[in-house]
Amino acid sequence: MAERSATHGRNVSREFLEERAKFVRLETVRLTKIAGAGHYSSTFSAAELLACLYYGQLRINPAQPDWADRDRFVLSKGHIAIGLYPILADLGYFDPKLLDDYTRLGSPFGDHPDMKKIPGCDFSSGSLGHGLSVCLGMALAARPQKRDFRVYCMLGDGELNEGQVWEAAMAAGHFGVQNLVAIVDANRLQIDGATADIMGVEPIHERFAAFGWDVQRIDGHDIDAVLGAFDTLPSGTTGRPQMIVADTIKGRGVQMMELSLNWHVGNLVGRDYDAVIEEIKAGLKPVAATEVRP
Amino acid sequence: MSNEEGAALSGLFTGISDLKESRSVKGTPASRLPAFVLGEELGDMADRDPRVIVMTADLASANRTTEFRDRHPERFFDFGIAEKNMITAASGMASAGMVPYAATFAAFCAILCTEQIRTDCAYTNLPVRVLGHHSGMSMGFYGTSHHALEDIAMMRTIAGLTVVCTTDANHLRAVLRSSLDHPGAMYIRMGRGRDPEVYAEVPDITIGRAIRLREGSDLTIIATGAQVHAALEAANTLVEDGIQTRVVDMHTIKPLDEAEIRAAAAETGAILTVEEHNIIGGLGSAVAEVLVECERVPFRRHGMPDEFALIGPPAGLYAHYRLDAPGVTAVARELLGRG
Ligand SMILES: Cc1ncc(C[n+]2csc(CCOP(=O)(O)OP(=O)(O)O)c2C)c(N)n1
Secondary structure: OOOOOOOOOOOOOOOHHHHHHHHHHHHHHHHHHOOOOOOOOHHHHHHHHHHHHHHHHOOOOOOOOOOOOOOOEEEEEEHHHHHHHHHHHHHHOOOHHHHHHHHOOOOOOOOOOOOOOOOOOOOOOOOOHHHHHHHHHHHHHHHHHHHOOOOOEEEHHHHHHOOOHHHHHHHHHHHHHOOEEEEEEOOOEOOOOOOHHHOOOOOHHHHHHOOOOEEEEEEOOOOOHHHHHHOOOOOEEEOOOOOEEEEOOOOOHHHHHHHHHHOEEEEOHHHHHHHHHHHHHHHOOOOOOOEEOO | OOHHHHHHHHHOOOOOHHHHHHEEEEEEHHHHHHHHHHHHHHHHHHHOOOOEEEEEEEOHHHHOOOOHHHOOHHEEEEOOOOHHHHHHHHHHHOOOOOOEEEEEEEHHHHOOHHHHHHHHHHOOOOOOOEEEHHEEEEEEEOOOHHHHHOHHHHOOOOOOEEEOOOOOEEEHHHHHHOOOOOOOEEEOOOOOOOOOOOOOOOOOOOOOOOOOEOOOOEEEEEEEEEOOHHHHHHHHHHHHHHOOOOOOOOOOOOOOOOHHHHHHHHOOOEEEEEEEEOOOOHHHHHHHHHHOOOOOOEEEEEEEOOOOOOOHHHHHHHOOOOOOOHHHHHHHHHHHHOO
């Protein structure tokens, strides 16, 4: 584990963050095997985003999970908790050995995160469409408390189908909540098909801009681009809410899963399992698919 | 838990095509499991009746309405992850002469859209059929966001809403067929879609009339949904203790078959209700409401205690909360003082 100050400076290298994204993918594959089912592709699209957030951006202190001035992170697309747990363990929020019983009877760790059971998890999720409203409330709470923490929310592009997201977007623009940062993992797929085919949400950046947000659109697998987007975030709690639309590839990092509808939930066994582990360890190859595949 | 169990859970989704086709559950082949007949039965109904519409909310691959989509693309609508919009749009469709079947996880229709169901479907008395699948804790380690242990209670307080729980694949077919011309809105509750067979053929059912599956003189187990199978297994075991158990499939929660409950009280003297639902407000409460007005008999509501379920695979959870056959057997023995 690299050196990190308690409040997380940006003293981490791109190589280190690439390594951590790889770690997220490898752990997702390992934990899925324990459960017998898991969300590989939805997690893989967000691996770089999660790594950059937790190792390069969030102001947190794992020794003090309830520190009042910490930045908050809410995983609104809660079905990729499998990618978050290993990071929290790695940062020292809890013993990584606890993950060996992932999803087994009585485990704190289910397919979706439970804030009551998991140190470092700021809010429970699983029902899509709630997270941005949660974050809005957290961000507004900073005002009377005179605190300057930021609140980060990660959403899926399919999740933007939910009406509540737009209620939150409208309210965030209305209240001018500048310490609210939404990140959309725009991986182009939901369960039943391409997001464009099931319920179109583009142009995401223009829609949020129309609701009063500052919007950036970046390549969510490019670590420099992600850190660059974080660098331009304004400080202060009043102004405009901040949106980062991250263009990603569902399943990125395992070629047979890239933009494939077949891997929203799955379970790798036998030789497939070993091959995928090797592929991830070798690092990102050029993107295998440009079109959505059945 | 074994990998098998988790794989079976994901087998309802895409990604494990071989499993989907091949896995049987307790002797019931995959082709006779509810998950595999929903799309087919709705498709058959649509062949015969031009009013049938199917809607889902980005879960066609989980509930396999994909089969309907392929057969009747012009009468299939995927609303994306926007359940409230789907349910209210269904009421609009119904007001324009269609009979829409709107299917998604029970947590995301009955629980997420309660107000839309009440105000737009029930209050209007329109023939909307809300299909809540993966009810109870059948989503296992997905956790409370994906569990529906409160839906019966929420749905049965809505005036005019018919509430039916499906027992297995053949029963699901029967419920769907009788729903076509049923007056008013309906909530149809389904399990995980991998519920073992209770009915060897499509039963002749009447909505609002319970089905007595087994005779007995010492105890009646009134069960609903997938717990009917567990109740029948428990009844067989209880014979070894000399306990003769009547088993009633109370598939319709509302309107409730009160006569069958009174008969159970009068003729068998003790009643155990079994459901995959919080013991507050569900089948057990509904039966208790009838019993306090007629006869006092030894009675016990068995279901989910008033708490959020642990994380765990479905089979582990059923064992833990004693909702499998051995668990139901043990609770029945306790009720009769043979524990
Ligand atoms: C309210 C609600 N409806 C449905 C679901 C089931 N569900 C889980 S993930 C998912 C698709 C999510 O798509 P997207 O937001 O694009 O994220 P991705 O998995 O593609 O990364 C759905 C429909 C849910 N969790 N919550």
